[in-house]
Amino acid sequence: MFSIKRALTKAPAVGQSFRALATAAAGAPKTMTVRDGINKAMEEELERDPDVFLMGEEVAQYNGAYKISRGLLDKFGPKRVVDTPITEMGFTGLCVGAAFSGLKPICEFMTMNFAMQAIDQIINSAAKTYYMSGGKLPVNIVFRGPNGAAAGVAAQHSQDYSAWYGAIPGLKVISPYSVSDARGLLKSAIRDPNPVVCLENELLYGQSFPVDEKILSPDYTIPIGEAEILREGKDVSIFSYTRNLNFCLEAADIVRDKYGVEAEVINLRSIKPLDLPAIFKSVIKTHHAITVESGFASFGVGSEIVAQVMESSAFDYLDSPMERITGCETPTPYAKSLEDFAFPDTPTVVRGIEKVLSLGAWA
Template sequence: MSFRRALVKAPIAQQSIRRLATAAAAVGGTNMTVRDALNKAMEEELDRDPKVFLMGEEVSQYNGAYKISRGLLDKFGPKRIVDTPITEMGFTGLCVGAAFAGLKPICEFMTMNFAMQAIDQIINSAAKTFYMSGGKLPVSIVFRGPNGAAAGVAAQHSQDYSTWYGAIPGLKVISPYSAEDARGLLKAAIRDPNPVVCLENELLYGQTFPVSDEALSPDFTIPIGQAQILREGKDLTIISHSRNLNFCLEAADIVKEKYGLDVEIVNLRSIKPLDLPTIFKSIKKTKHAITVEAGFPCFSVGSEICAQVMESEVFDYLDAPIERVTGCEVPTPYAKSLEDFAFPDTPTVVRGIEKVMSLGEWA
């Protein structure tokens, strides 16, 4: 179910993220924006493997539309940091062909919405070729760029493609949240012999997160398909990914103060493959769950998680039905007041928790 805004005043300050930063400082580490984490990950992988190159619109001389590729042209030159015309089908086809030849392209889209122009290259060429060649032609390629809604960019620039790409055999799909996620997952994707779609969030690029000393190592990777328990709890499990986790953390603080609920939060990190063992273990412990995402309600990531739970022994552990908190079933409005209403926020997540736990207006 897609809940709308509730009459709950959510704190803007990210208390949970500050607590994480304090914990990281206690054991060493530093703070880093998601933008810098992606930039450094690409720099290290370009340095590590001469077969890696970056191609896309404005990635070179302009340092990237979002400055993700800042400084890479100066270090690696125009043969490895390649600007392209505005032709997604063309440069995506070039990248896929280069992967066929044994190179390791990073194909950047200014937004994943523009990847619609290259959907045939991504799915029919990249995703299916290893299988259709009988395992003789691996396709090591990363398709990356901002995914989902930003702020005031209207319907054609705001779609979440998690479920689109998650439905395709042959693709791996990652969705980083924190700077450590972005760094570890992108490095793992570049090294992976399979095509990987990296769905970033534009509104997270400038957000700062703690990064441990371990994650600063050039050898650090996060295995694709491994979720993270972002916050431990015992009363209810929230399963989410990307920027929505900000709202989940804030909602967990609210229901802790208001009802004494101890909420566990699972950061998926990977859409395909899903880390079902981590999800199942958490639900078995808390016996209640909601999923939170900014995609459409029909055929969503949450829908798949609900189906997997229903078809497993975990269903017997539930004390209430799982609720899905999603975006609205509508093309994203341009007007800010309507756009804010179209996607989950902290009060929406609180309402989802209250419904599952039979609290508030659901009591």
């Protein structure tokens, strides 16, 4: 595993003038923030299916802790957009029971860290009931909310639960990156008869991505379990998901300019099920691979990808061992300098690429 050791932070970008921004906007393609993409997806699904409802803390009158549910209460009323007390165990159990009765709840957690209070309802009730009922009782429910570290929220609000939920039979687990992901995956999750955990990233909510008529269509969906090639390459495969893809794409530009290396960046999008055919195909193509995640190194998503590659015929095509770039094996520090040190960033990904290709200090 590639150890994270770094001490430098990025300098803030120089702000553009209002005139420059206005000029750029005039010819720029249409964009949308991830926040608005999720909001619009839920609005369209609430409108499409009267069995869908949203429940969680501050989702109604406050328009959501992160303004994800802005305007939904005004449009659909308090029976479809339901504020709850601070009791994850209570409202999650209510949502699971509603799903047993044929409704389609969207159960929002202010952070997935708080979903630990409701882990019995999510796993023992939602994930296992379809199997335990002999296929007679589907559980159509989405558990969603911000996952992983935000900024300065310390150890008890910063854990990445991708590997936790990905280990559970009966759950599907998605982790969107772009607006396309946020809309397409969430709409598929709401329509799926199985329980789906949607792990978002708070720091992505305000990030904008290009959109087109296809992405903005109310019928737009992305199949759960289908990865996306964000950047084609021939020299090394980078497997990652959600916000870390920003660092992967930046690192790919750096190694191209510095070494002439063409990195292939794969957006997993789905943690459970993983798109193993896409992973194997990329490894066979490039002969080198790294994984990038903000979770802990032990028993992580990267560990599963490495194991799957090793157990497949794709292993024979590797010209060097795969590398896992992960968060540090420690609770997330509160101090910003230590928090920055604890998670992957662009230089960390660059060093991982250099190691598997024997470049730079690894040559």
